[in-house]
Amino acid sequence: MADLQSQDYIRRSASTMTPPSIRNHEQEVAKLIDVSRCIGCKACQSACMEWNNLRPEIGHFEGSYDNPHDLDPSTWTLMRFTEWEDEEGNLEWLIRKDGCMHCEDPGCLKACPAPGAIVQYANGIVDFISENCIGCGYCVKGCPFNIPRINPVDHKSYKCTLCSDRVGVGLEPACVKACPTGAIMFGSKSDMTVWAGERIEELKSRGFSNAGLYDPPGVSGTHVMYVLHHADRPSIYAGLPDRPQISGFVGAWKGILKPVALAGIAFTAVAGFFHWVVAGPNEVQPEDEAEARHLLHKGDDAP
Amino acid sequence: MTHPKGTLTRNTTAARINHWITGGCFVLLVLSGLSMFHPMLFFLSELFGGGQWARAIHPWIGTVLLVSYAGLIVQFWRDNLWSRDDIAWMRAIHRVLVNEEEGVPEVPRFNAGQKFVFWSMALLVPVLFLTGLAIWEIYFFPYTSIETQRIAVLIHSLAAIAAIIVWIVHVYAALWVKGSIRAMTQGYVTPGWAWRHHRKWLRSLAASGSPGPRPRSGDNAAARSRKGR
Numbered sequence: 001m002a003d004l005q006s007q008d009y010i011r012r013s014a015s016t017m018t019p020p021s022i023r024n025h026e027q028e029v030a031k032l033i034d035v036s037r038c039i040g041c042k043a044c045q046s047a048c049m050e051w052n053n054l055r056p057e058i059g060h061f062e063g064s065y066d067n068p069h070d071l072d073p074s075t076w077t078l079m080r081f082t083e084w085e086d087e088e089g090n091l092e093w094l095i096r097k098d099g100c101m102h103c104e105d106p107g108c109l110k111a112c113p114a115p116g117a118i119v120q121y122a123n124g125i126v127d128f129i130s131e132n133c134i135g136c137g138y139c140v141k142g143c144p145f146n147i148p149r150i151n152p153v154d155h156k157s158y159k160c161t162l163c164s165d166r167v168g169v170g171l172e173p174a175c176v177k178a179c180p181t182g183a184i185m186f187g188s189k190s191d192m193t194v195w196a197g198e199r200i201e202e203l204k205s206r207g208f209s210n211a212g213l214y215d216p217p218g219v220s221g222t223h224v225m226y227v228l229h230h231a232d233r234p235s236i237y238a239g240l241p242d243r244p245q246i247s248g249f250v251g252a253w254k255g256i257l258k259p260v261a262l263a264g265i266a267f268t269a270v271a272g273f274f275h276w277v278v279a280g281p282n283e284v285q286p287e288d289e290a291e292a293r294h295l296l297h298k299g300d301d302a303p
Numbered sequence: 304m305t306h307p308k309g310t311l312t313r314n315t316t317a318a319r320i321n322h323w324i325t326g327g328c329f330v331l332l333v334l335s336g337l338s339m340f341h342p343m344l345f346f347l348s349e350l351f352g353g354g355q356w357a358r359a360i361h362p363w364i365g366t367v368l369l370v371s372y373a374g375l376i377v378q379f380w381r382d383n384l385w386s387r388d389d390i391a392w393m394r395a396i397h398r399v400l401v402n403e404e405e406g407v408p409e410v411p412r413f414n415a416g417q418k419f420v421f422w423s424m425a426l427l428v429p430v431l432f433l434t435g436l437a438i439w440e441i442y443f444f445p446y447t448s449i450e451t452q453r454i455a456v457l458i459h460s461l462a463a464i465a466a467i468i469v470w471i472v473h474v475y476a477a478l479w480v481k482g483s484i485r486a487m488t489q490g491y492v493t494p495g496w497a498w499r500h501h502r503k504w505l506r507s508l509a510a511s512g513s514p515g516p517r518p519r520s521g522d523n524a525a526a527r528s529r530k531g532r
Contacts (some may be wrong), residue, residue: 014342055508113339114354118323134354136339137440141453150440227459248455253460258341263466268468275400282402283481289495296494296509 006168011120013112024122031162031173031188033097034199035237036208036226037183040065040079040095047178048077051163071098073151076160077175095249096237097175097184100147100160100222107246108159110254111142124189124223133157142254144219144244162223192225197302215271218245299300306491311508312331312515313486321374322487328368344506354504362439369432376425382412382517383422388503389415407503412516420473426467434459491515 004249008026009019049137056074061146065081077099084092107125109118118139128139128148135155139148163173171177176186181212186191196213203211212231216222226240234240306312314322335357338347348357388408392399392415395407399414413421437447437455447455477483482496497505511519 014345016342021442086521091385113342113345115342115345132354134339134348134358135440136358137452138339138436140440140444140455141438141449141456144448152441152446155359155441247450247453249450249457253453253457257457257460257464260342261460264464265467265471268471269475272471272479276479279401279479281481282479283492284495284499286495288499289493292494292505293499295498295505298509 004168005117006121008122009119010122011106011109012116012268013109013116013118019116019119021238026123026217028122028189029162029167029186029223030124030192031102031176031224032185032187032192032196032227033224034183034185034196034197035094035096036203036211036227036229037181038079038095038097039181039183040081040093041180042067042079043178043180044175044184045075045079045091048160049074051166051174052076052161071147071149071159073149073150073156073158076158078148080266082236082238084236092122096226096240097158098238100126100162100224101145101219101244102160102162104220104222105246107144107219108143108148108157109142109251110246111138111250113138121164125164125167126223127161127164128157128159130158139141142246142250144241144246182229189221189223196225203227203229213238216241216244218243241270261302263282307490310493311497311505313492314490314516315378316490317487318375318378319490320370323377325368325371325375327403328364328371329466331360331364332368333467333470335364336456340463341521353462359441362435364371365432365435370427372424375421375479379413379421381502383418385418385422386411389418404499409506410500411507412501416472416476416503420469420476423469424466427462427510429468430462431466507510 005020006022006023007020009021009154010024012019022136045071051277054074054076056068056072059069062069066078068075068078071078077097080096080098082094082096084094084157086092102125106118109126109234112118113136113291114132114134116129117134118126118128120126133156135150135157137150137157139157140146148159150157163175166173172186173184177182185195187195193213193215200211200213210232211227211229214226214228214231214234226234226237228234228237233242235242331351334347335351337344338351338354338357339361345354348354350531351357351360373445388411391408392410396416398404398407434455436443437452438459444452477487483493486492486496494505497508507513507518508515513519
């Protein structure tokens with residue numbers, strides 16, 4: 001997509017200038033994943049592979065329905081299955097479609113050192129512009145959801161694009177198109193929030209009193225949201241973070257440290273220069289040579 | 304290398320080669336490292352053939368530097384041991400800074416400032432190497448948790464900035480104290496230089512009849528003095 005002038009960036013990695021953003025009269029989009037309607041058919045996984053021409057390597061059976069068993073450079077979305085027992089001992093089969101959450105405040109983009117390797121469009125989609133990627137893995141450290149994966153062959157980082165190429169021409173993402181139960185919906189973020197509200201009401205009427213929307217404020221909200229029947233404890237859904245936010249270590253490294261470090265280096269260099277101006281070089285004087293000669297040849301004069 | 308008559312050897316050929324391998328690695332590490340540290344310095348990656356190359360080569364240069372600095376430690380640790388005299392010298396640093404070294408406690412082969420540079424790097428280089436391993440994505444990603452890597456990259460940056468500042472002090476001191484650059488390029492200094500900056504070192508060389516860089520040890524010195532120097 002890098003060659004198509006999108007001109008609607010709201011964020012661009014490792015950039016100190018405002019990126020091209022004139023075409024920003026755009027609604028924020030969101031994908032809404034209603035886990036209570038998911039049947040775990042993996043049509044979304046297949047559609048993702050199909051549309052994006054991804055073919056992960058055939059793996060091994062790991063003793064669970066998860067297949068493949070983790071995200072990888074060619075697996076941008078993955079159904080994660082959890083067998084969970086509530087307090088009364090009732091078994092619930094929790095199925096969550098994992099993948100990039102398209103954070104409003106993306107940790108990957110904050111951590112990225114390569115100008116323009118990660119961008120965020122005005123519609124909220126966070127996209128990797130792979131030709132600018134240097135393969136350092138900083139995005140992996142920045143991400144609160146453990147999503148990006150580095151391909152060892154081309155040393156590029158990959159993740160879900162939210163089908164930015166499809167959305168850009170008015171289509172819905174491939175996974176949304178393929179979902180047979182309507183568990184994955186796509187539209188403007190405000191529409192999806194309203195729709196989620198209706199679903200949550202219904203779930204509450206069915207006895208899921210903790211049903212709710214997962215749109216975590218720690219990353220200023222996300223452009224992929226979940227309807228969870230147990231929104232009070234997201235982590236039971238295969239480790240979905242309860243309160244995701246960009247790590248404080250990443251915040252310090254990419255925040256205060258950068259200006260402080262450059263100022264410290266510059267200060268030291270300037271201090272050196274002004275020392276030279278004030279005190280000047282420390283040069284050996286003829287007296288020093290005479291004294292040294294005297295010392296070295298003291299022995300020669302001895303009897 | 305032949306040195307002019309009457310000069311003293313400050314650094315052996317091995318030490319000089321070792322030093323410049325370290326120095327060369329350090330400069331390349333600073334350039335490639337800063338390119339990945341601050342967006343405004345990303346252009347430095349072009350010196351290495353682009354971002355991918357800078358990212359790929361940086362840890363290998365770091366590995367060479369670790370080995371090289373280990374060599375410097377082997378060659379220089381003994382003359383860098385801290386002593387009481389160093390504290391007295393530090394107390395008189397204001398006189399040293401204005402080029403008035405007369406009356407300042409006499410200095411052996413290295414002064415307290417040089418020892419500070421030596422031990423700072425002796426600490427920072429291993430820290431940089433170990434934290435660097437944790438963030439060497441291609442080979443070492445699976446061995447530590449992502450949270451560990453976040454801490455490692457922060458420590459790596461802090462240690463790198465500290466090392467750069469120490470390095471600026473080191474380079475400036477070499478430019479400031481005339482004769483120091485030659486001591487590390489051609490390897491020799493004049494006796495007057497030694498008298499002015501490292502009088503204790505000069506006295507120890509004179510006492511044992513050594514041309515430098517270290518005084519002759521016991522037997523050699525005795526043998527030489529028996530020859531009726």
